Amino acid sequence: MSEATLSTAPQGAPDSDRSDPVHALVAHADDNLILAQRLAEWISRAPELEEDIALGNIALDHIGVARALYTQAGSLEGKGRSEDDFAMRRSEREFLNLLLVEQPNGDFAHTMVRGVFFDVYQVELWADPSFAEDTSLSGIAARALKEARYHLLHSSSWVIRLGDGTGESHRRAQAAVDHLWRYTAELFEGEASGYRDVWEKTVGEILDEAGLRIPDDPYQRSGGRRGFHSEHLGALLAEMQWMQRSHPGLEW
Amino acid sequence: MDAAQSSGAGMVTATTLDNDRARSVASRVVDPEIPVLSIAELGILRDVRSDGHRVVATITPTYSGCPAMRQIEDDLRAALRAAGFDEVDVVTEHEPPWSSEWITPEGLEKLTSFGIAPPGAEIVCPRCRSGSARLVSRFGSTACKALMACRTCGEPFDHFKEF
Numbered sequence: 042m043s044e045a046t047l048s049t050a051p052q053g054a055p056d057s058d059r060s061d062p063v064h065a066l067v068a069h070a071d072d073n074l075i076l077a078q079r080l081a082e083w084i085s086r087a088p089e090l091e092e093d094i095a096l097g098n099i100a101l102d103h104i105g106v107a108r109a110l111y112t113q114a115g116s117l118e119g120k121g122r123s124e125d126d127f128a129m130r131r132s133e134r135e136f137l138n139l140l141l142v143e144q145p146n147g148d149f150a151h152t153m154v155r156g157v158f159f160d161v162y163q164v165e166l167w168a169d170p171s172f173a174e175d176t177s178l179s180g181i182a183a184r185a186l187k188e189a190r191y192h193l194l195h196s197s198s199w200v201i202r203l204g205d206g207t208g209e210s211h212r213r214a215q216a217a218v219d220h221l222w223r224y225t226a227e228l229f230e231g232e233a234s235g236y237r238d239v240w241e242k243t244v245g246e247i248l249d250e251a252g253l254r255i256p257d258d259p260y261q262r263s264g265g266r267r268g269f270h271s272e273h274l275g276a277l278l279a280e281m282q283w284m285q286r287s288h289p290g291l292e293w
Numbered sequence: 294m295d296a297a298q299s300s301g302a303g304m305v306t307a308t309t310l311d312n313d314r315a316r317s318v319a320s321r322v323v324d325p326e327i328p329v330l331s332i333a334e335l336g337i338l339r340d341v342r343s344d345g346h347r348v349v350a351t352i353t354p355t356y357s358g359c360p361a362m363r364q365i366e367d368d369l370r371a372a373l374r375a376a377g378f379d380e381v382d383v384v385t386e387h388e389p390p391w392s393s394e395w396i397t398p399e400g401l402e403k404l405t406s407f408g409i410a411p412p413g414a415e416i417v418c419p420r421c422r423s424g425s426a427r428l429v430s431r432f433g434s435t436a437c438k439a440l441m442a443c444r445t446c447g448e449p450f451d452h453f454k455e456f
Contacts, residue, residue, distance in 0.1 A: 091429065091430035091432070091440070094430065094432050094433070094434070095430060095431065095432035097432075098358070098432040098436050099432070100358070101356075101357075101358025101359075101360065101436060102356060102357045102358040102436065103357075103358070104357075104358055105354070105356065105357025105358035105359065106357045106358075108357075109357065109387065179388055180386070180387030180388030180389055180390045181357075181387045181390075183389070183390040184354075184356070184357055184387070184390035184391070185357060187390075187456055188356065188357055191431065191454075194431065195431055195432070
């Protein structure tokens, strides 16, 4: 992105202090909201009916977490911003989600591998008392932790089944790991740097059991936490925010 | 101010009565997804307080993504207004988080009679009482349920997950 493009980009939260609890809340809320939107795209096209229901349920949990975090962010910020203001009235540059969650679903193996990468991260985040304390979220964090563990049970059992399944399912699961690995270093930027060891150990164990290997390629992408996104987020937001952009303030 | 003091003493009794009545009305509101179960039996109604006209009802969501919470709030407001409480506030309290252990013993029995295996270490088929069941899907018709199938009678059934 050129300097000229940057200077005309809408200004938002990206330059704020990384240790600011509002910034942290919005970033993690954005992760949950964008992943929920992606998971909802599976509804009516999952490999089987149970998966349709499972992915819809998981998406709802993520939306619920995002709503609670946006509400808390709005309350700590004290400028009267509602959950809808955060979700529906910010532009791409103001979203602070990880690049991992905005990537297109790909095939089912891609979605499940992304699930494992994200769910292990969420389990660590919600189990971290300092995050819950900094953001006054203890009740929400305790509930989100139980949910994240359940999501991980689902995603990890699928990754193990696919990796350790047929030649075709193994090939696709490995292709998913190879492709998505480049978005994993970003998970541990800033405050989350302490999560890396446990994450690598847990994910490594799951991939081992699945007969999958971590790619040797050290190439990594990042930028989401600073509001620099891949080409995919804009299209996702255009669809998600269309109603509020076309009819501002519309309510059910 | 004798009059004020005596009416003040009367207020205590009136407030207690209002509290009891508001609580009783709120306790009868049912879960829209499991209509045999009241929100009190489900353990999501945490507190009800009233001073006569105003009622504050406190609820705790089960799952983050439970889409029934909004409906429950609306049902609570409607029930309390119909009972003569003009001003109703429904407060959502996240701390401590809801647990399936908060379901009352009566609630657990009602779940079984509705065909849902209650949370617990042993999953018993609500139809034939067999203790042998297999997991069909970790995610069922609502966020709080998983789908099981009985190995003895062959029937599928919902299981209210431990949470």
